[in-house]
Amino acid sequence: MKFTSSCARLAALPLALAAAFPSFAQAQLTPVIVTATRVAQPITDVVADVTLIDRATIERSGAGGLADLLVRTPGIAMTRNGGPGATTSLYVRGAESRFTAVFVDGVRVDSQSTGGASWNAMPLSQIDRIEIVRGPAAAIYGSDAIGGVIQIFTRKGEAGFSPSIEMGAGSHGTYKLALGLSGGTDSVDYALGLAREISTGFNSQPTVNSDLDGYQSNSVSGRLGFKLNAAHRIEATFLSNDLDAQYDGFTKGFDDHSLSRLQAVGLNWTARWSEAYSTRVSIGQGDDHYETKPSVYVTDTSVTSYLWHNEYRSGAHVFSADLERREDKLKNASTTPVVSNRSQDALALGYGLRQGAHTLQLNARHDQDSEFGAVTTGSAAYAYAVTQAWRVTAAMGTAFRAPTLFQRFSQYGVATLTPETARNREVGVKYEAHGDKFGAVVYRNTVSDLITYVAGPGTCANGSGTYAGCYGNTALAQYEGITLTASKRMGGVSFSGSLDLQNPHDATTGKQLARRAKQLATIAADTRISNWNVGAELQATGERFDNAANTKRLAGYSLLNLHVSTSLNREWSLLGRVDNLLDQKYETAQGYATSGQTFYVGLKWSPV
Template sequence: MKPVYRSIFLAAICLPSAAFAQSATEADDPPRDVLIVTGTRSPEPIATDRIGGSVTVIGDEMLNHRQVRTISDVLRDVPGIAVSRVPGQTQVRIRGAEGNHTLVLVDGIEVSDPFAGEFDFGTLIADEAARVEVLRGQQSALYGSDAIGGVIHYRTLSGRDAPGTTVRIEAGSFRTVNAAARLAGAAGALDYALSATLNSTDGTPGARGGTRDLSSDTGSLSAKANWLPSANTRLTAVVRYASAEGEFNDSDNDPASPTFGFQIDTPGNRFENEAIYALLRGELGLLDGRWTHALSGQIADTRRDGFNAAGRSFGSEGQRLKTSYESTLRFGDDRLQHRATVAVDIERERFRNTDPSGFAFTGLRQIDSAGLVGQYELFIADAVSVGASLRRDWNGRFADTTTYRVQGSYRVTPATRLRAAAGSGVKNPSFYEMFGFVDGRFIGNVDLEPERSGGWEIGIEQGLFGDSLLLGATYFENELTGEIFTTFPPPDFIASPANRDTISTQRGVEVFATAQFGEAWRVDGMYTYLHARENGVEEVRRPAHTASLAVDWQASGDRGGVTIVARYNGDAVDVAFIDPSFVPVRVALDDYLLLSVNMRYALSESVELFGRIENALDEEYEDVFSFATPGRSAVIGARARF
């Protein structure tokens, strides 16, 4: 990244208050008390300003104005998050945790691949009406395994919240076509939302110096319905189908080649992934709504297949069956409110390696587990809220575990809020890490133990100028033990995972600023400093500095607008296997700045034209060593609402 770009951008991030101090007193308040469902196991939602931990909500309007098509792109605007994008597996790391340390929910359904133990964010294409809730910090006391780094919950809006019919179509560089459609509404006690997305591209070269364009086709179909047969009863049903097909490259495995260990053009390599997710949930309120109950069942069914020039080369299947019961009793008066919650999770994960080589075990394996959660929340007027959660997990394969989380929030003045949180987390090894097999390249380790984490954070939020400006800062520290990493033991030097006997530490600072002045302008900025070390050595793909700045201008009467987003990713390190000795070599990943310019114009109340330029500075950058990324691109499209 050019030094002049970096200097200008970081200066803009560090000087928001000076610019915003000129805002008029007529400014709209930035949202501070948005209700979310992810921050508690109670069937009742909780306001973000009553949570002691770090929460970010990305609303439907923000997704629309920034023209987000792949959710991983907008996650770069969230403090503490770093994104690594490669074909077939886009990873998100929260506060320096690993990519598989984040619990990912879509409309309340756990969507990580049961076989791989991780979710590919490259497959999550934005629907026309959705929002994203991000909780940072250990959340295992609420959700069990996988939530070491935090939780990301992608939620499509209901037919009652966002009724109508919307159709979107766009096309642009690299022969990219993106389309979405949504039909939603409400009739009496029933509301519904049907949606579809598609993203197709011929792609760009995926290897440094390569010429092979990597095409991909990603899409989804979803249906969501709510039925309220009575004032105190709700039934919710969700079904989602996701499909992703794409091309990928291999690394050069010829020790005599000058590109040994680098990605090289590999014609014929492609993948096909499919997933079906479903949820059925019933809610009942008793004692005038003071005693709520929720019973749910969900399923995630995934299939992955890989191909090379000779035919099918690898594959896997995974299934997760989960049922949960949640009950909350609310008591007290207007000044002092108590919420006591009990939750039970029962889960079965089944997996199968469908490797066609004949060398791997292809039988079905499964792991059963159960978790019991106790949660207490206290709200004192509008000033104080505290909460504590304790979870016990029983696992059919690993040792039983207990995790905790405590948090508190205190509004010192109407404009100043102090908050703090602490907790522990656990991540069980995935099926692939234990039993995975790739002939001559990877062997699983059945003796792996769960990874464990503990951490704390403290933060402050300050409103200024009649709350037209909201500033926030958080300091955090985490410690991870038993980290799973890849070894290359002699004499064959075939990759195999193992638990480290050293400690991984992460600490850092997250800063954000949100300003809304008048109806025309909104500015959002964030900066994160991260210090992530494993036994004193810098951890890979964790940039020390990340930042984002978004400036949004809206014309009067909703006639159109312009949104400019700059996303900075600092220097990082990676490991490369470019030495024939198979000893990993640490390499540098240069910093970069991605600039997106998004424009929209309303032809009428129902038809909107839009366009955008992505990577406007035409940065050449890599999120992962030798994996090339797209250059500058342009897109134009139209949206119709009925």
Template sequence: MHLKFLVFLLTGSALSAQTTFAQEVIDLDPIIVSGGLAPVSASKYGRAATVITAQDLEARGVAHVSEALRAVPGVSVSQTGTLGGQTVVRLRGHESNHTLVLIDGIEVAAQQTGDYDFGGLVVSDIERIEVLRGAQSALYGSEAIGGVISITTKRATEPGVTGRAAFEVGSDGSTNIETALRARGARGELSFSTARRDYGGFDISGDPGGLDDGGQNVTYNLNGRYYLTDTVTVGGTLRYVDRRTDIDIFNYAAPTRAALVTDGIGQSETQETYGALFADAQLWGGRLSNRLTYSFSHIDQQGRNGAGIKDQDNTGTRNKIAYQATLALDAATLDASNHKLSFAAEFERLTYRENDASIVFMPGQLVKREQEQVAYALEYQGDFTNGLSIQAGMRHDENDKFSDFTTYSLGASYLLANGTTRLHASYGTGVQNPTLIEQFGFATDFAGNPNLKPEQSEGWDIGIEQQFLDGRGVIDVTWFDETLTDEIGSRFDPAIGKTVPVNNDGKSDRRGLEVSASLDVTDRLGVSLGYTWLDANEPVSVPVMARMTAVEVRRPEHELSLGVDYRLPNDRTQFRLDVTHVAGLYDTNFKTASFLPGGVPSDDFDRIKLDDYTVVNLGFTHDINDRVQLTGRISNLLDEKYEELEGYATQGRTVYFGVAAKF
């Protein structure tokens, strides 16, 4: 099967080599590039989505992408420890490995867990972030049950050579240096950027007299493309991240909350390399587009626990080759078409291995493990003259280790005759393959289970978007309801003395309300709001438990964000105020005896409610002239004491000041 697939892709490659096309720079603001196999206008997209631009990131003054995502409805963010520490994102109450993360179209999740650690993703070179909520497996396959976060880095858009340099310091001892150099000519473009962030940090244990936990992140990003002819484009991207983060000691079954995390000398290191090469082709006078892409990721991780003992040394890889084509059904070119049909096919191989025999509990863990899959997808996009737009897709995945699956999705958008009211709705199914860790184990106290079944989901949402005050304001309200079956949990097996992953009986329900709104109060004052109400639970995996479900941890029931932008009359100074309120947040109760070897979960299923909290951030920018800008921000302005995870302290009030120049 795989050999036939590769022959097919090579045939497509030969076709692309005959005539390929150059992608022109387009205005991305009204387009959701990742919304389908072909780009979709936001005003016609049937699924729930949020777009964050580079201008939004600059106005908020955030350092990491995860900070910007906190304001997006349906998104939950959990940060373990200091800035740059492990940070995961969950969409609509799903697990973190149910969110597919793409950077310039490349899948970047850790191969062994399916999670992407947002702690290493700084905003310095980010042009655009698209958050697609709800099952996206019909287009993207496994890892997209909860949705997709697609990130696009900056390209050279101005003719000639341009550049940028920036420097920032923080009251916690942190420093940040950024540089970028871009060139664009008649036949192509090239962009290279660097960012180095040193974190002064804070003591994540909260112990009196504890040492500050800091870190370092160095990121390099290169992308470019060359227009061989008027109808030919080839190009690629390469990204490298080298980061280090200090960690403290986590004590399972500690007697008190204060004793859960204690001061230590641990450290986690990660080297991430991502890249892609592509060739685009336009056939039949622009009626048929083609793209052939090869992408890869390589992630190395090393670490020592809070006691300073080496506990991590592994390598994961991902290699993918994909072909995609889009055909205009009703016009001579894709630009003029209202009805499009797209086809995609891909082959993917994941590998993972432990590298150090001294930290594995059996020789078999040093064996490189792998998963392979082939997939085919088909999507129809239609725009009708009565205001109705439809996106319908299906995908078939053939796995070498698990059952094959076919997933479906349907989205519809309808603009009423008044031109200001839009209805949108979607339905979709999703699938999540067991991870390499779940399949093979790789830990002294965690045994793999090769008999696991993929997780499956089914869900729908419906919403209404309303413009008001002559388009100065807009509000979008969406209700969603999703069900996850065969959710993979864990259970202690006394026969082998280890925890084993299992498919839980029953269903995991996720339902809720998402609200987003914005209003230009005046030409200088703007207000934005986001709100999520979430009801997410999971089935109990322990047979002796009387209760059948338990609340999902690290997903707030209520999350409210408010943003206020104000530009001074000098038209050079702008302020941004962000307020986030979180309520109804639960974590696992790691203090119970169930976390001792052989322990059994307690009657409350090891859950504990954390205190509600409100965090306020304030930022500003001031343009000295057209090329030099001052920046400043105060993180946690009110010095709120709060927890996102039980036992882990969070950073207090911190002031940052910087300067940026472009040429």
């Protein structure tokens, strides 16, 4: 089914062009964003195209996984090979999944095998807040941030003592149990979370095997902070998730399993040396383990980062300077074992100005890669407040992504691959008054030396034989489009939505990039009926192609989702959700089934 005309009409409604979630417009305090520039600033001062998702929004959504939540925000699309535990890719503004830099409490996570974060291994139950930055940010974060940055924050303890228990059940034999414990004093704060989720799943590839493809997920997160004095704080963070997901391999009758382990460990020291000068020293390590059984395949990625962040404030001016080191290690056991590593040392400088109607952000970064040598990136962003309600923005920036170690040193690799580079331009307009919001961003991001898998037969530079294909710097990609967002409250109903009209394509062939639609839309309405919060949302995705040649068409689809929640008393709350109410049949990847209509009911105990 194509992107239906009824969905297009709904998406065109001015009241339904939205900023992700209506709760944002209702916030009483101005949220603070740290991901856009690595400097804490009110979201109203941020020039970049950003979205903040808080804990209340996460809980109210009832989303089954992190990717299911993120795909409801502007400019983000998803493909998945089956259910929530299956391999998942996210596309920010149509850019490859590996072009989004991902952090957990400031710790970078990545796979040097597949490239990009393992989204299916991210436990939503442990997440407190998510910050999304759309557009290149390599001048701040270095390699990977071509399409955007997504930073995930785990829960932080506050004064007092706050235990919680969440339990729920849903379709396909899904059960969840999460335990939380947090608290603090004037000098110490702590938070601990434990969660287990199981599902019998559904048959993700009916033509391959007739078995159900379920999953088991066990996660833990922790945060411990010490306030040494008024100016110094030390904090340790930890997140770990073990995922055992069934999938259908190439041989019928096999019960195939993929085993994933994601860990992020961080240690931070923040210090305020004066009213003007502060620093942050961070050490973090992100580990990504992937293994399949009974067919044997194992790959391990370790990303270790060291950061010394310096910040100086003088009136309307903010200066920053970062010294950063990143170390990547890959151990891959496939047909030909691969063990490799590399490092990047960087100096990043930033300047921000907020004065009157003017907001300016300048960043420059110089990376010294142990394999490729020097790479310099920069960005400039400016906003002008035409009136108190209207603001216009403009930004430009360059970015890069170094080839993964697997792309260079595996049996399918080519050691002479060069980094993928990007150049982005965008302009926008924002309106906010009396709780109403509207935004429009027009962008064009051109990526040169795009790395693709080139079909063979042929002999790869690192191979000892002939393979089906090899990696190569073969393409020029262009990601361009417009994102419209808005939210408005009418009577007792909050309306919201977003519309993305994009054209992610190969600039050489003109073909649409695989599995990416030209139209994405979300429309939502939330209200309160008696003691119940009631909401509905419509997600619409246009047609896509499953391959680069654009010969395998994936039909467009629309999903109608409903959710309700209520407080039973001061300690207990109830949540219910129905996804894909009309039981729409669709695919995000050809040959892989989706879950159809599903429901979930959750109960939470959290004494005040």
